[in-house]
Amino acid sequence: MAKKPESPLACTGARARRLTRRLTSFYEAHLRDSGLRLTQYSLLMQLEATPRMLGELAAALEMDRTTLTRSLKPLRDQGWVIEAAGEDARFRGVVLTEEGRRARLAAQRQWRTAQFALEQELGRDYVARLNEQLEDALLRLKPLLPEEN
Amino acid sequence: MAKKPESPLACTGARARRLTRRLTSFYEAHLRDSGLRLTQYSLLMQLEATPRMLGELAAALEMDRTTLTRSLKPLRDQGWVIEAAGEDARFRGVVLTEEGRRARLAAQRQWRTAQFALEQELGRDYVARLNEQLEDALLRLKPLLPEEN
DNA sequence: CTAAAGTACGTGCATATGCACATACAGAGA
DNA sequence: TCTCTGTATGTGCATATGCACGTACTTTAG
Numbered sequence: 001m002a003k004k005p006e007s008p009l010a011c012t013g014a015r016a017r018r019l020t021r022r023l024t025s026f027y028e029a030h031l032r033d034s035g036l037r038l039t040q041y042s043l044l045m046q047l048e049a050t051p052r053m054l055g056e057l058a059a060a061l062e063m064d065r066t067t068l069t070r071s072l073k074p075l076r077d078q079g080w081v082i083e084a085a086g087e088d089a090r091f092r093g094v095v096l097t098e099e100g101r102r103a104r105l106a107a108q109r110q111w112r113t114a115q116f117a118l119e120q121e122l123g124r125d126y127v128a129r130l131n132e133q134l135e136d137a138l139l140r141l142k143p144l145l146p147e148e149n
Numbered sequence: 150m151a152k153k154p155e156s157p158l159a160c161t162g163a164r165a166r167r168l169t170r171r172l173t174s175f176y177e178a179h180l181r182d183s184g185l186r187l188t189q190y191s192l193l194m195q196l197e198a199t200p201r202m203l204g205e206l207a208a209a210l211e212m213d214r215t216t217l218t219r220s221l222k223p224l225r226d227q228g229w230v231i232e233a234a235g236e237d238a239r240f241r242g243v244v245l246t247e248e249g250r251r252a253r254l255a256a257q258r259q260w261r262t263a264q265f266a267l268e269q270e271l272g273r274d275y276v277a278r279l280n281e282q283l284e285d286a287l288l289r290l291k292p293l294l295p296e297e298n
Numbered sequence: 299c300t301a302a303a304g305t306a307c308g309t310g311c312a313t314a315t316g317c318a319c320a321t322a323c324a325g326a327g328a
Numbered sequence: 329t330c331t332c333t334g335t336a337t338g339t340g341c342a343t344a345t346g347c348a349c350g351t352a353c354t355t356t357a358g
Contacts, residue, residue, distance in 0.1 A: 011260065012267060012276060013172040014191045015283040018211055020169040021345075022290055023162040028346095029293055037313070042163045055336060062167055064316050069338065071314070090323050090336045111160065118161060122289050127161060133282050134164040140271050141171055144178055170315075177316095188344070204306060213346050218308065220344070239306045239353050301358085308351075314344070321338070328331080 023118075030114035034107040035078075039071060041111055044080065044104040047096045054083070054092045062143065075100070172267075179263035183256040184227075188220060190260055193229065193253040196245045203232070203241045211292065224249070 027038045036044070046052075046061055054072075058065040072094065075081040080100030083092045096104070119127045176187045185193070195201075195210055203221075207214040221243065224230040229249030232241050245253070268276045 010280075011176070011187075011191065011264070012280055012283070013169075013176040013187050013263075015280060015287070016165070016169045016172045017188070017344095019283050019286055019290070020162075020165045021211070022287065022292055023165045025293055025346080026290065027160075027162040038160075038162050039166070039314070042160065053336080062170070063314090065337075066317085066339085067315050074313075088324070088336090092337070114162075115160070118290075121291075122286075126289070130282070130286055131159070131161055131164060133279070134161070134168050137168055137271075137279055138164065138171065140275070141168070141175065141267075142270075143171055144174055166314095174316080186343070202306085212344090214306085215308075215347085216345050223343075237306090237354070241307070299358100302356080304355075305353085306351105307353100309349085311347090311349105313346095316343095317341090319339080319341105322336085324333100324335080326331100326333080328329100 026118060027111070027114045030117065031107060031110050034103065034110050036103070036107045040075060041104075041107050043068075043071060043075065044096065044100060044107065047081065047094060048101065048104055051093065051095045053086070054094055057094055078103070080104075175267060176260070176263045179266065180256060180259050183252065183259050185252070185256045189224060190253075190256050192217075192220060192224065193245065193249060193256065196230065196243060197250065197253055200242065200244045202235070203243055206243055227252070229253075 024038055031038060031041060034041075042061065043057075046057060050060075052060065054068065055065060058068040061068065063071070072081060072083065076083065078099075080097055080103050082095050082097055084095070085091065086093050115127075122130070173187055180187060180190060183190075191210065192206075195206060199209075201209065203217065204214060207217040210217065212220070221230060221232065225232065227248075229246055229252050231244050231246055233244070234240065235242050264276075271279070
């Protein structure tokens with residue numbers, strides 16, 4: 001039994017990237033009116049749940065710390081988020097403003113529309129399974145620790 | 150039965166993005182020596198298979214055309230790829246150079262290491278299933294067509 | 299043949315992503 | 329108190345991503 005020749009499509013990472021692109025464009029088509037990107041929406045949701053220090057927030061979202069810093073800028077510019085140093089001046093607290101709360105609420109309605117549309121497209125159960133599969137893969141594939149220097 | 154409250158994690162798109170980040174960093178940790186990003190590797194593989202016009206290539210990889218243009222630049226700079234106009238000067242053919250072929254081959258070895266490591270981490274069958282699931286989701290979730298103006 | 303319509307691409311702009319390096323601040327020890 | 333070290337964060341650089349808009353070249357209608 002010869003090994004199957006490798007096709008460029010055999011790459012799990014490439015596939016995941018492609019699916020993510022498609023999903024992102026799907027969600028963002030619905031979020032367009034809110035002026036929020038999908039990432040930004042996730043950010044606002046996370047802040048609503050628990051205001052946090054920047055680093056904590058990055059860990060919760062599992063985003064690179066520096067990516068988060070930059071992702072917050074447009075939200076700051078819109079007045080949806082405020083950053084303030086805590087007692088320990090090294091920390092920067094990130095807080096949702098009242099306007100931010102409103103923006104999040106509006107965006108959430110559109111997000112729901114998107115999620116509903118996705119379930120229409122793929123089937124409610126299919127989406128539920130997909131969520132579980134993604135979640136399970138996340139549980140199994142541990143993030144790489146940055147090299148401890 | 151009351152509806153479950155929505156958590157920020159309920160979003161399929163956010164989950165997919167997270168998994169993609171993790172997979173990308175996993176693969177790229179292995180590809181590091183080759184100097185290629187995962188996307189660039191996919192690109193070289195695709196070119197090896199069939200040299201194409203830029204637009205065709207973008208469609209094959211399902212990448213935004215303009216993203217592809219920019220992604221080719223570092224490969225051009227490395228001398229791995231050459232672009233040339235065809236008879237119809239509107240088209241630009243993208244061709245792998247001999248050096249590009251060598252780079253691809255070296256990268257492919259490292260990609261294999263990565264894929265193998267992934268299978269070690271998650272189990273061979275699990276990865277196979279994940280691939281199928283991703284592929285299936287891609288088949289079902291059609292890409293959005295840009296608005297026909 | 300010439301203007302209009304169509305096709306394939308590139309550029310500018312705004313994020314998203316992560317690494318390497320620099321900075322700011324706090325606590326521990328001399 | 330004055331480093332030294334550790335912690336939280338910011339910046340520079342190089343892609344990745346996609347939309348809106350502009351450009352170059354071809355084909356087609358008149």
